[in-house]
Amino acid sequence: MTARAAVADVAPLLLALDPPQRAALPAAAAPVLSALTDTLGLPGVSVVPDVTGLSAAELVITARLSRVDWSEPVGAVEPLPVPTVVPAADGVPLRCHLSGPADGPPVVVVSACGMPVGLISRWLDRLSREHRVLTWDSRGLFTPEFDDGATGVDTQAADLLTLLDAHGMTGAHLVGLCGGAPIALAAAARTDRVGSLSLWHGDYELGEAAPKTAHQRDVQALMTMAGRSRAKAASLHGLFRRPQALATLRADIAHHLYYPYATPELLYRYGALNGAIMTTDCRPLAAAAAQPTLVVTSGADTTAHPAGSRYVAAALPNAALVEFPTGDHLSAFDAGEDLLTLATGFIADPDPRRHSDQTDPEPR
Template structure:
C-alpha cells in the first residue's frame, strides 16, 4: 500500500496477525523493503511485520536535499503513528540499523527492542561518503555498483546477489545520495548513553562496511545486549545467510526471561556504578546476602533500570531525589558517584536538591548537599 507522510508517497507492506507484537524492519542503503523478504515471511506467523521503502528508495518518493538521521527516524515514527502503533520492536540493516538506534536514543519509550544487523554508530570516513555522492552525481548508480557489491556479499555469483545488484541499480540516485549524506554526518557521540536494551547485534564476519569492531562498540554501548558473528558472510546477509539471520531474529524476539533479566541487570549495574564497584560488591557476596544480590540485579537493575520508559539520565536524577528525601545517605552517596557514568551534572544535582528541600524538608536536602559536595570535590581533586 501507499500512504502520504510529510509530503512523501511511502510504500508500505504490513503482514501478520492484527494485534500481534509489532516489528518494524528497516532496510539498508541502496536496497528496498524486499531485502527482508526471507525473514518477514517467517516472522509474520507470530508478529505484525511492518516494512517500508526509505525516502527515495524502492517505490517511495524522494525528498529534495540531504537527509539526516533525525529526519529518517521521524519518517519511521510517522509511519508507526499512521498505523496506530505506540511502540514496536525494531530491526535494521546498515543504515536501517543506524536509524533504529536513532529512534531508540530519541524516543526510548517507543522502542521495545533492537535487532541490529551489520550496522554501526558511525560509518567513517566522512570524505568517503562525499566522494561516493559526487561519483553518483556524475556517473549514476552504475559508477559505484561494483565497489558496493564487493562489500555487500561474499559471493556475487548467487542469484540473491544478482537481485541485490538489481535493487542497487534501480535505486534513484537522488534518494541514495540523500541517505548517504545522513551516514556521512552520523556520529556515535549523539547516541552515547542514550540507548537501552534488550538488543541483539549481528554482524557478518567478512563485513568491511561495518566490521565486527563496530558491532562490538554497539554491544558495549547498549547494556544487556548480545553479539552474534555470522561466519563467512559480509554486509547484507539476509539472503546469503537467510536461515542464520532468521534464527537470530526469532531468538531475539523470544529470549529466556530468567537469563535476560540477570544479564541485562548486571550490564546496567556495571554501566551505572562502574566495573570496579560491581567487582568489589560481587567479591564480597556471602551466603547471607547472595539471594538479595541476585534479587536486586534481576528486579531492580534488570527489571527497572532497563525499562524503555525513561532515559538512564532521568532514572539517575530520580534516584538521587528519592534517596536524598528519605535520608538514605549510603545509597545517595553511591548514586552521586555514579553520575560520572549517567551524565548527570553537578548543576542538575543542585536543582534536584532544591526540589527535595521544597517538598521533603530543608534538613535532609542540606545534609545531602554536604554529602554531594564532598564526593564531587573528591572527583575534582583526582582530576
C-alpha cells in the same frame, strides 16, 4: 523459481528505467514475458538474442529472468502487492509493506537504504508467521516525490515513528540491517514506543572510535559526491551503466543491489539519503538508546567493519553482542536459519543477559 516471481523481482527496475528494457532470453520467453508484464501492469521487456550492447541494468534484469524455465506453463498470475501509503511529516509518501497476523507482536524491519523489499523477503516471510511485520521503502527512492532538504538520519528515523503511529504499533521490536541499524538506533533514542532492537551487521559512523573497511570508506566518498548535486550524480552515473559496474555484485541478488544506481536521479537521491546515514555520528545515538538490544556481526564481514558493532554493543546501556566466526555482510540478508532463530528468540525474550554468552555461535 516461477516466471511471475522473477518478473516481480525486477519490477522496481522496470518501473524506474525508461522502457523498453532489453533482456537476452530464448525467443520462446517473449510472449510469456509480454503477457506477464501486461498482467502485472509493468513496462514491457524486449527479448534479444544475446547480451551484446546491453547496459548494466539490462544485464541484471537478464540474469534474474534467465533463471526461469520459460517453457513451463505460467498458470494464474497473482497481482503484485499494493503497498500502503502513509504521508511523512513533510508530505513525502512512504510506501509500507505489512504482513502477518493483525494481532501479532509488532516488528519493524529497517532495511538498508535504497534496497527493494525483495532483498529482505526471508526476514519478512519468517517473522510474519507470528508477528505483525512492517517495513517501508526509503523515502523518495520508489516514488516521484522527494524533499531535497529532508534526507538526514533524523528525518528517516522520524519516518519510522510516523509509521508506528499510523499503524498503532507500540512496544515494537526494530530489526536494523546494515545502514538500517543507525536509523533504528536514532528512532529508539527518541521514543518509548520501541520496546527492543536487534542490529545486524550495522554500518556505523563512529569517528576515531572504530575503524572502517575500505568498502565503507569508498562508498561513503561516492555517496558524498553523488548526493552533492544532480549534475554531479549524472556525471558519475555513466560508470554504473557499464557492465563492469556489476563485477562486485553478488549475481543472485544483483537486481536488488543495483537498484539505487539505476538512474542518475536515483543515484542522487541515494547519495543524499545513504550519505547522511554513513556520515552521522552514531555514538550519541548508542548512548541514548536504553532499550534491550542484540548486536550481531561477524569477524568475516569485510563490508561493515565488525569493530563498529563491537563498539555499539559496548556503548549501549543494555545490550549483548553476538559475533559469528563466519558469514559475510550479505549473509545478514540471506537470513539463514541460525540468524532467524537467534532473532525470534530475542524478540520473544529481549533480555541481553540471556544472550550475552552467545559470543561464538556455530558457523553459518
